[in-house]
Amino acid sequence: MSETRSTVLRYRSQVPGAEGPLTLGQDNVLRCLRNEQPSRERNEPSSLNKQATWTPFGDADQARCLDALRTLAERHAALRTVFPEGGGDQLPTFQRQLQEGEFTVELIALGPDEDAAARADAFCWDQRCQPFDLTADFPLRLALLTRDDRPVLLAVVVSHAQLDGMATGLLAQEWTVLVSGGELPTATGPTPIEVAEQERxxxxxxxxxxxxxxxxxxxxxxxxxxxxxxxxxxxxxxxxxxxxxxxxxxxxxxxxxxxxxxxxxxxxxxxxxxxxxxxxxxxxxxxxxxxxxxxxxxxxxxxxxxxxxxxxxxxxxxxxxxxxxxxxxxxxxxxxxxxxxxxxxxxxxxxxxxxxxxxxxxxxxxxxxxxxxxxxxxxxxxxxxxxxxxxxxxxxxxxxxxxxxxxxxxxxxxxxxxxxxxxxxxxxxxxxxxxxxxxxxxxxxxxxxxxxxxxxxxxxxQLPVGRREKGRWQQVGSNWVDLDALADRLRTVLAVKDVEVTWENDELTALVREGCPLTPTEAHTAVVDSLSWRDTLMAPQRYVLPNGTGTGRE
Structure with a gap:
């Protein structure tokens, strides 16, 4: 059975702290993390946080593995980046590059017969499900797995707001060089703040x-x-x-x-x-x-x-x-x-x-x-x-x-x-x-x-082929629409009983004979808002309602 303790590593970069605008990639991930995107695109933390395992080569000991992590933090601004709150429910509007700080590494001593990969996966999955505090957290959650005091694996969970998959791979290469006793050339890639300036x-x-x-x-x-x-x-x-x-x-x-x-x-x-x-x-x-x-x-x-x-x-x-x-x-x-x-x-x-x-x-x-x-x-x-x-x-x-x-x-x-x-x-x-x-x-x-x-x-x-036989299917532009299913959706969204959906003269029309106090524009907006995860439907192009007729798209 494994035993776990933790150690805190402090870092201090030679590059002073700085502030700057968000990159477009950072802004995109931050919006996803806040679930501000359309409902179909919402993600759980586990699908945005990423995980990896890095393998130490050579005769690397625990001290060298930990020193290599400190070196990466001092070398790369993204690992020293946080996102101050924008105030209230607002998104962060800028990034702050720290000069110094600290992070924690879990030290997991494996049991004699314990599977290192399975133990690393368990650590990563548990940590992936926990959101990062983007105002303060180091963007890596780390666990160094050892057997008989020798490093076996490094389990890594990554905050997607600071690092993507390619960047994580580059970090893995650098860590491997360092723990093998090698030296790294001067970093040449632009910092996140420099990328933001390029984008602007x-x-x-x-x-x-x-x-x-x-x-x-x-x-x-x-x-x-x-x-x-x-x-x-x-x-x-x-x-x-x-x-x-x-x-x-x-x-x-x-x-x-x-x-x-x-x-x-x-x-x-x-x-x-x-x-x-x-x-x-x-x-x-x-x-x-x-x-x-x-x-x-x-x-x-x-x-x-x-x-x-x-x-x-x-x-x-x-x-x-x-x-x-x-x-x-x-x-x-x-x-x-x-x-x-x-x-x-x-x-x-x-x-x-x-x-x-x-x-x-x-x-x-x-x-x-x-x-x-x-x-x-x-x-x-x-x-x-x-x-x-x-x-x-x-x-x-x-x-x-x-x-x-x-x-x-x-x-x-x-x-x-x-x-x-x-x-x-x-x-x-x-x-x-x-x-x-x-x-x-x-x-x-x-x-x-x-x-x-x-x-x-x-x-x-030997795959099934999509069949369109159990409804009234019609191709509207480049989309396929089930007119019967659309009529059912309109009854629910507009809270009416008598709805007829027709396709005539290349126009998709909804005829509502009673009820529905909405205008065509209001009805159309309500229908479109209800279409997430309903891939067989489109909102009508024309509405005939008791209180008026129109396209709903003015």
Whole structure:
């Protein structure tokens, strides 16, 4: 059985304290932590706080491991950054870079037969569920695990407000060098305050404006929900999670990259999109890509948080997978370039487009490729699975999406996780999706794969296809709408009994014959506000009410 005590480490940097504006990434995460975003996007602390385990190499002892942590705190401003309260319920409006402070490290002495990885996971999960005090807390919660007084693992829980996945990976590399007795070069990445100043420069403002235009076009024209069919009814956000580990998959991915002259990310994303489109019975997949905005060389070594989404539109209506991989590379370049923006302005665009379209955008399909955040030499320490592929189920967890793929590692052993809502894929179907993904990657390494109605995807995937048979389905713009389900929603929201929903002359109309004292504008606003997690619905374009007729969108 393990024994736990703690030690307090003090640090003092040679760089004096400073204050400055928030970066766009910091502002985005702070809003998520305050749950100010639309209800569909709300997150629990466990989904925003991140975790990692770092392995000491060589003959590192406890003192060297702890000294290395102190060195990191003194070296990187992000680890010395706090966010003073804005007053009342207001968000913080600036960041404060401290010169000195302290942090705590738990020291866990493992029992003779105790599993170090399991003990580290238990520590991390417990700490992930606890929010950080952003006004005062050090942004890392740390536990050094030892056996017979020798360091075995460092368990790390990360505050997303100060650090993203790539920054955490860079810290892991530096800590590993230090505990191995090496020296670090002078840090060259910009500090968070310097990044904020860059973002507020003339060039930074132009990039931000272009990003907002990119998002606005997609929000206006493309499907607001990918999955809309008879099965998609639930309004909860509990997803089951399947982990996949496969050395053969990593080798197949290498072959696919070589044959297609593309990147690993493009191959994985294209295969993922093709299968998602097949399940959704639609050709266009709007995908949110996380960890997507370190495309500029000046930010490559930044220790901080750049946590903003890229938005990709992938048209899978093409003859073969090679064509889709090429399209994916182009779309990724555009999406990643437009992934730095003012979050408050973006949410205004989201709200305005929701009212204009009558549909709320949802992150139905999400990709999170963090394979570059863990050094391969550290990842390779984990033994290969006993079976290939190894599929392991993990507990359900709340996530604001319908389908998500995390890419953890691509070299040596492909490690990914799939998170699926039961309305989209049940557990058996999620395993089919995982195996189909691996088969598609394997085939991509051998030859081109045909897509389309007569292509190979249906036969190799064994996945269900979205059916629209149990209601009155109508395509409104780029969205699919169940008119019967919409009529039920209107009865509830408007508190009326007699509602008829029609689609005539390319217009979605709600006819309310009695009751409802609201104006068309008030009715429309109420309906749109009620659409979170209801991906098969859109608010009517025209309202015929007892007290007036109108579009509700004036």
């Amino acid at each position: 420069s003339a060039g930074g403002r132009r990039r931000g404006a272009a990003a907002l235009r990119h998002w606005e076009r997609i929000l206006t024209e493309e499907p607001s929900a990918v999955f809309a069919d008879d099965r998609v009814r639930s309004t909860d956000n509990l997803l089951h999670t399947l982990g996949i580990r496969t050395p053969a998959g990593a080798a197949a991915l290498e072959r696919a990259v070589k044959r297609t002259s593309s990147s690993k990310s493009a191959v994985l994303t294209a295969c993922y999109a093709a299968l998602a489109a097949h399940r959704a019975a639609r050709s266009t997949v709007v995908m949110a890509a996380l960890s997507a905005n370190r495309h500029r060389a000046v930010l490559a070594e930044h220790i901080g948080t750049l946590a903003q989404d890229a938005l990709l539109v992938l048209d899978t209506d093409c003859p073969d997978l090679d064509t889709l991989i090429g399209r994916t590379q182009a779309q990724a370049l555009s999406g990643y370039w437009h992934a730095t923006f003012d979050t408050e302005q973006l949410w205004k665009i989201l709200d305005d487009s929701s009212l204009r379209r009558g549909a709320r955008f949802v992150r139905d399909v999400v990709l999170n490729d963090v394979s570059g955040t863990v050094p391969e030499e550290l990842a390779a320490l984990r033994p290969d699975p006993a079976v290939d592929p190894d599929l392991t189920w993990y507990p359900t967890e709340p996530l604001p999406t319908r389908l998500m793929m995390n890419v953890w590692r691509t070299g040596g052993c492909l490690e990914i996780s799939l998170h699926a809502h039961p309305d989209v894929l049940d557990r058996e179907e999620t395993e089919h999706f995982a195996r189909a993904l691996l088969r598609l990657i394997d085939l991509a390494g051998q030859r081109n794969v045909t897509l389309g109605p007569d292509g190979e995807l249906a036969a190799l995937s």
